[in-house]
Amino acid sequence: MTxxxxxxxxxxxxxxxxxxxxEFAQSPQALVFDSFVRIxxxxxxxDSRSGKFLSHVSFVDMSPDLRSIIRTAExxxxxxxxxGCFDEHGIFPINVLRVNDRIRGYTTGWSRRVSVSxxxxxxxxxxxxxGETFERIGPxxxxxxxxxxxxxxxxxxxxxxxxxxxMWYIFGLPWKQFPDSHQPERIxxxxxxxxxxxxxxxxxxxxxxxxxxxxxxxxxxxxTVIHRNGRYQMWFCYRYASDFRTNPERGYRLGYxxxxxxxxxxxxxxxxxxxxxxxxDDWDSRMMCYPxxxxxxxxxxxxxxxxxxxxxxxxxxVMDD
Amino acid sequence: xxxxTKLGKVFDPAAYTGRPWMAExxxxxxxxxxxxxxxVYFSCRPVPDANGQYISYSAFVDxxxxxxxxxxxxxxxxxxxxxxxxxxxxxxTYPVSVIRNGDSIRAYYGGWTRCESVPFDVAIGVADSSDGxxxxxxxxHGPVLASSVDEPFVLSGPKIxxxxxxxxxYYIAGRKWIVANNRPEPVYRIRMAVSDNGLxxxxxxxxxxxxxxxxxxxxxxxxxxHDGHKYHMxxxxxxxxxxxxxxxGYRIGxxxxxxxxxxxxxxxxxxxxxxxxxxxxxMVSYPHVFQLDGTTYMMxxxxxxxxxxxxxxxxxxxx
Numbered sequence: 001m002t003x004x005x006x007x008x009x010x011x012x013x014x015x016x017x018x019x020x021x022x023e024f025a026q027s028p029q030a031l032v033f034d035s036f037v038r039i040x041x042x043x044x045x046x047d048s049r050s051g052k053f054l055s056h057v058s059f060v061d062m063s064p065d066l067r068s069i070i071r072t073a074e075x076x077x078x079x080x081x082x083x084g085c086f087d088e089h090g091i092f093p094i095n096v097l098r099v100n101d102r103i104r105g106y107t108t109g110w111s112r113r114v115s116v117s118x119x120x121x122x123x124x125x126x127x128x129x130x131g132e133t134f135e136r137i138g139p140x141x142x143x144x145x146x147x148x149x150x151x152x153x154x155x156x157x158x159x160x161x162x163x164x165x166x167m168w169y170i171f172g173l174p175w176k177q178f179p180d181s182h183q184p185e186r187i188x189x190x191x192x193x194x195x196x197x198x199x200x201x202x203x204x205x206x207x208x209x210x211x212x213x214x215x216x217x218x219x220x221x222x223x224t225v226i227h228r229n230g231r232y233q234m235w236f237c238y239r240y241a242s243d244f245r246t247n248p249e250r251g252y253r254l255g256y257x258x259x260x261x262x263x264x265x266x267x268x269x270x271x272x273x274x275x276x277x278x279x280x281d282d283w284d285s286r287m288m289c290y291p292x293x294x295x296x297x298x299x300x301x302x303x304x305x306x307x308x309x310x311x312x313x314x315x316x317x318v319m320d321d
Numbered sequence: 322x323x324x325x326t327k328l329g330k331v332f333d334p335a336a337y338t339g340r341p342w343m344a345e346x347x348x349x350x351x352x353x354x355x356x357x358x359x360x361v362y363f364s365c366r367p368v369p370d371a372n373g374q375y376i377s378y379s380a381f382v383d384x385x386x387x388x389x390x391x392x393x394x395x396x397x398x399x400x401x402x403x404x405x406x407x408x409x410x411x412x413x414t415y416p417v418s419v420i421r422n423g424d425s426i427r428a429y430y431g432g433w434t435r436c437e438s439v440p441f442d443v444a445i446g447v448a449d450s451s452d453g454x455x456x457x458x459x460x461x462h463g464p465v466l467a468s469s470v471d472e473p474f475v476l477s478g479p480k481i482x483x484x485x486x487x488x489x490x491y492y493i494a495g496r497k498w499i500v501a502n503n504r505p506e507p508v509y510r511i512r513m514a515v516s517d518n519g520l521x522x523x524x525x526x527x528x529x530x531x532x533x534x535x536x537x538x539x540x541x542x543x544x545x546x547h548d549g550h551k552y553h554m555x556x557x558x559x560x561x562x563x564x565x566x567x568x569x570g571y572r573i574g575x576x577x578x579x580x581x582x583x584x585x586x587x588x589x590x591x592x593x594x595x596x597x598x599x600x601x602x603x604m605v606s607y608p609h610v611f612q613l614d615g616t617t618y619m620m621x622x623x624x625x626x627x628x629x630x631x632x633x634x635x636x637x638x639x640x
Contacts, residue, residue: 050437083505084439084474084498112437116407119434121468140473147447147520150408150463174462175407184406199470203521206461 003274003302003317008283009066011313012043017058017072020045026055026310027093027222027290028303031103031131036061036070037296038131039303040077040105041314042092054080055090055110057134064297066316078107078125078134086111086121086141093222093290095157096131099198103127105134106167108154109141116175116184120154121145122167124199142199143169148206150174152188155222158198165195166262168223168234171204176217178242185241190220190234192262210236210257211267217241220255226293228300232259235272235302237289248276252289254304274302274317283307284315323575323592325619325634330600331390332382333630334365342378342399344368348627349416349478349542350620352611353426353454358383358393359613360454361620362400362428363631364415376403377415379430381454389618389633400457401430401448409434409444409464416542416607418481419454426450427519428457429490431477432464439498439505443477444468445490447520466490466514471526474498475507478541481519488516489581491529491543491554499537501562508561511543511554513582529584530556530576537561540574542607545581548640552578555591555619557606567595571606573621593619593634600624601632 012025021043031038038061044053057077061070078094081087087109096105107123121141125134145151152172159166171191175184189208193201212218223236234257240250256272257265277285284306292303300319306312334343343365353360361382366375378399385391401417404410410432417430432446444464448457468474475495482489493509500506511529514522532538540558547553554576560569575591576584596602601623608621617636623629 082473082497084436084442084495084507086468086473088438111442113407114435114437115411119407124470138470138473140468140470142470144467144469145409145444145463146467147461147463147465150404150461152407172407174405177406186407 001271001273002320004320005274005277006066006316006318008306008313008315009062010039010041010060010069013312015060015069015072017060017074018043018045018056018076021056021058023311024055024309025058025313026305027292028305028314029093029095029292030294030296030301030303031096031098032064032294032296035064037064037066039314040094040096041310042090042094047089052112053090055092057091057094057107059131066301073132075133077132081109081136082139085109085139086119086144087123089118093155094125097158097160099160103131104198106142106156106158108156116186119145120152122153122156122169137199143167143193143201143204145171146204149191149204152186153204157222157224159225160198161227163196165198166225167193167195167201168225169193170221170223171206176241181242186219187217187241188219188221190223190236209265210234210255213255213267213269214238214240219244221252222290224291224293226295226300232262233293234258234265235291235293237291248286251287252309254288254291273319283312322590323640324637325593326637327593327596327601328390328633328635330623330630330632331384332361332363332392335629337395340395340397342367343380343395345629346377346627347382347630348377348622349607350609350622350631351416351418352609352620353419353421354386354611354613355383355453356386358386359389361631362417362419363627364417374435375413377413377433378403379414379417386613389613396455398456400450400455401428401459404432404459405462408432408462409442409467410446411435412441414446416478418479420481420483422449422519424451426454426457427481429465429479429481431479439474439507441475443475445476445479445492460520465520466492466522469524472512472524475509477509478543480542480544482545482547484547484581488519489545490514490516490522491545493541493543497537499561506561508537508539509541511540511556513543525582529582530554530574530586533574533586533588534558535560539564541571542609544609546610546640547581551640552581553610553640554578554584555608555610557608559604559606567603570604571626573605573608593621600629607631
């Protein structure tokens with residue numbers, strides 16, 4: 001299995017979408033239309049009060065072969081959350097899908113904290129205008145921390161198969177202080193819940209479904225799952241828990257796992273089919289993260305971010321079978 | 322109207338030394354009747370930190386069963402440890418509600434975390450005691466009831482009950498934050514959830530008690546008592562702003578129900594109001610009703626929402 005890289009396909013610095021958002025196009029996720037592909041992503045502005053970043057949802061419409069930009073969003077796709085709500089300080093990422101001809105999105109909302117930087121939960125938004133804008137189904141989340149998943153529930157990716165909603169997501173273990181960090185660091189793992197309506201989910205068990213290769217403190221993020229050639233395939237990104245932001249040896253890489261029954265997953269990163277570019281000057285030479293796999297007009301594509309968590313946009317690859 | 326005879330304040334944490342985690346406050350009393358005493362759980366605070374912020378701890382005081390005005394002992398340590406860094410109960414465990422569960426004792430409690438735009442958020446945790454209620458071990462690092470689509474923040478004030486093998490949790494849920502005098506204040510209402518195992522909860526997703534004094538009325542401490550015929554709820558309510566004084570501070574309300582789910586509010590029946598002078602002259606709040614040896618009692622907080630302890634009243638007649 002090999003992904004053929006198509007290079008960076010969207011650069012928010014060159015083609016910004018929202019006003020005040022001139023960097024970052026993170027976690028690209030596709031919604032396929034007949035004549036174009038809408039790629040949602042999260043971009044950032046500086047919060048004028050705190051100087052911290054606020055993530056907003058935006059999109060770019062591209063040709064079905066992902067080679068040309070047709071249009072970028074002209075306005076905000078989703079309003080910020082209300083005061084005190086789980087998504088008050090930004091949305092990152094969003095996973096958008098069609099269910100019975102209706103478009104819905106699963107958001108990860110960010111809420112800033114005092115002893116640690118942030119807490120996250122997963123919300124549900126729906127669109128009544130073909131995915132141009134979204135509205136929340138309520139002020140609170142559909143999935144949040146629980147008895148055995150004590151923090152940082154996020155990165156929801158949903159498929160609706162045979163009448164059942166499957167969500168793969170991440171949950172945090174207790175934050176940990178490392179000797180080489182100035183602040184507590186997060187550790188998260190990939191989990192799985194199911195639902196009949198996409199709102200009420202099965203019990204969060206605290207069971208991590210993908211094994212670690214970097215030890216207990218490995219961070220796993222942004223699972224994406226497709227069904228292909230009779231088997232379930234998952235890509236995700238993983239990294240060390242500390243010193244991962246600027247040290248390319250400890251930053252995000254893409255991992256891979258497969259399953260025949262959606263219960264037992266076999267991790268095999270050698271089969272991921274893609275790795276960082278060897279040329280140090282390339283946009284994805286030091287880091288690869290936030291993968292999103294999807295089928296489009298008979299082909300299978302992978303969207304992902306490169307260096308600096310997507311500060312300079314996202315790229316794509318196509319599956320060579 | 323019910324007639325309560327006030328017996329005065331029975332416990333003031335300032336009277337006990339050697340417990341740096343209990344400098345002031347004895348909030349949200351909750352009774353567990355033992356053989357020779359009534360163990361009253363409450364929540365207290367050490368002196369605030371350099372920024373004026375508090376951490377709440379929960380503890381207990383044993384009152385003599387034959388004379389509830391006599392303190393037998395005060396717990397030597399808090400009954401619950403604060404949570405680890407970044408967890409929901411890192412900055413406090415308040416309030417706590419206990420119930421017998423087979424040979425052990427189960428506690429549900431509010432766990433506090435600190436936020437950036439608003440001062441705090443609260444979710445409900447669960448812990449079990451196997452040493453008679455002296456210490457409790459958490460069932461997990463996370464909460465058993467946290468925010469949901471319709472209940473976005475501040476899930477607190479748990480009151481756990483069990484009738485006919487069904488667990489029932491009354492609690493409060495925040496509905497909005499309002500800013501008054503540059504200070505964010507949460508507005509919360511009384512809600513409930515049911516469960517077969519005490520861990521997986523189904524919420525009713527509606528306010529049980531309609532607001533009476535203003536649309537943003539805040540309600541707390543939904544203390545439900547079943548007398549064999551009917552469900553009685555005592556709770557407290559206040560105005561949303563400027564509530565730290567007599568005029569707009571906490572009062573005790575009342576509602577009744579035939580099924581524990583659908584409630585009729587009638588505050589005029591509560592029967593316990595502020596005194597003209599003394600420790601409960603500005604506000605009365607956080608009621609807890611229990612029966613002991615054929616008598617019905619109410620514990621409640623006075624001025625400063627329990628800053629100087631809690632008091633006791635005895636019911637004349639029956640509910």
